[in-house]
Amino acid sequence: MRRRRSLTGRGAGALVAALCCLIAANLLGARVLLYLGVLLAALTLFSLLAVRLPRRSGTVTRQISTDLLTVSETSRVSVRFSLRAIRVPRGLWHDVLPDAVSADSGGEYPPENGRLSYLITGVRRGVWPVGPLMLRTVDPFGLAQREQAFGETRSVTVVPEVFALAPLAVRVGAAGGTAHTSSTRLGQGSDNLSPRGYIPGDSMRRIHWRATAHRGQLMVRQEEEESSPDAVVVLDRSGRRWDAPGAEADPAFEAAVSLCASAALHLASEGYSVDVLDSAGTLLGALRGHEDDRDGLLTALAMVTPRGENRDLVALIGGTPPGPLVYITGRLDEDDAAVLRAAGAAAPMLFSTEPLPGATEAATRHGWTVARLGGDISAAWEDAVSARIGVGDVPR
Template structure:
């Protein structure tokens, strides 16, 4: 945070005017100029002392109206400052915001309402610091100023935007797309279970994200029943598929991350148990009907960046093919598309942000429902659905792997 100079523009002018009067008085021998010069310098010195001498200290707490801030979503930040000073200073306040969020985080101090609050809007996903709180005071003549920072920063997590998607008409998979057919899956109300503190050795899958955010320490669900996933979402974040990371976000990768979040949440809402992994097999999140599963996935996706190489899809899927298999990747050519095999998945959907000539045909030949991914996430999803493609491209009864798919 750059520091402001002690003298304002007016103060600098008063200082120069005082020095100029002293020099002129010495040259022409005019006593009046000497008096005016001394007055200018004295007032400037008084202004500096008035803003620099008072000792101030304080603590700052911030409360954000939402635990997680979604890209393009607006949330309200309430700032409470306990300021210790000889008298209440008057000036301007501002909260330092990162480039990843926007908001009018400034105003007059003390506020007329007695409470400091402002709205922020997420622009770029990630975990970003908000703060410190800065108070700027100026002397009555406007000659000197002081900026002082109070309190620590607070982290704000900006998660990818989740879009509403069209229903997947074909219900396939271990649960047939209905949560009621899986007796081992906990219901939507199971999130009301009392969380407890994290103990070393607890599975990271059991972290209760909302309770963690509220209490400031890791909390886990008291119990969780495991069930086999019947939908798999794979986000290919291998470095070769994306532009090199830079200061600005890659729009294609941001669209892919948003697509991954939207598809996973949508499939869970349709009754599937969903596993989300990256192209190296690292688990990004699981959705099993718990309310905070979604938060855990979004937090994981908020910090994701392209890296490493992709593993073979058949290895990632394993021996038991899922029902819906969604693979999201970046730039894809015909040769790479031919190497991606659905591995017996009953509803394979492939999305690429940059499809080179021949990619769509190669993907279709190997059984994929293919669509190119653009900024319109919902439209890309709708383009890949069976009702917008040839009916012969998907067989709802295909719930077991074919030898040809596995051995090709």
């Protein structure tokens, strides 16, 4: 934060003029120039003392209308500023803001309504400080100025933008993602059920006589439970997939993070239990129908950056294949796509911001539905969904 000089441009000019008058008075012997030089110097010194000597202290309380600010979303910041001073100065105030948000956070002090407020718009993901509040006052002659900081900073979390996505259209599991259905098929005539060994306490009605005769030990009918599978969203943030992080945000990575958030929330709205992982196996969030789950995921995604290496996807998913599987990556070549297995998922969809030649064909051979991820996230998702159902129009 750049500090302002104590003298304004007018004050610096007055000081230079005073020095010139004193030199000219000495050279020309003009007493009036001496008086003028002393007057300008004294006036500048008086202005400095007038703005610097008064003691001021104050407290600042900020309130932001939304806890999580989405990229491109606007929120209002209300600031209560209690200043303790001999007299209330008139000046200009502004809140110090990061480049990650845009706002006109300044105005005249004291404000007419007694409260300072302004609108901020999210520009870049992350957790950023807002503040401190700066109050700038100038003496009545405009020769000297004072800028003083009040209050502490407050963090604002800018989360990725979430887009509305087309319905998945293909129901995975017994009831899609809307319910965990179970069917228990017991009783006579259920010989097609897989039997298990008898456990003390099992009902004699459940004895599977054919399996008992075949294996020579008591076997009972296995209670068969059918559940709709969970959904998994994987964000591949390994360093080699993306450009090196710089001062500016990488549009490709920002699109990937935004799709990750959008896909996870969309699948959760369709009734799936959603796990969101990164390519190293770190759990970024789990959506189980609670509002806190949503906020926790968005907060985690606000801070992710490209780093590390990726693990094998099959090992990442584990032994239970998911229903929908969304894998989001950056630069993908043919060799990497050839070893990217779908882990037995019922509906695997692969999104790449930069599929290199041959990558799409190699991934398709493993059952992936591949779509290129560009600036239009909703269109990329719709392309993938349309390809899965084999038609050009997605049912709304």
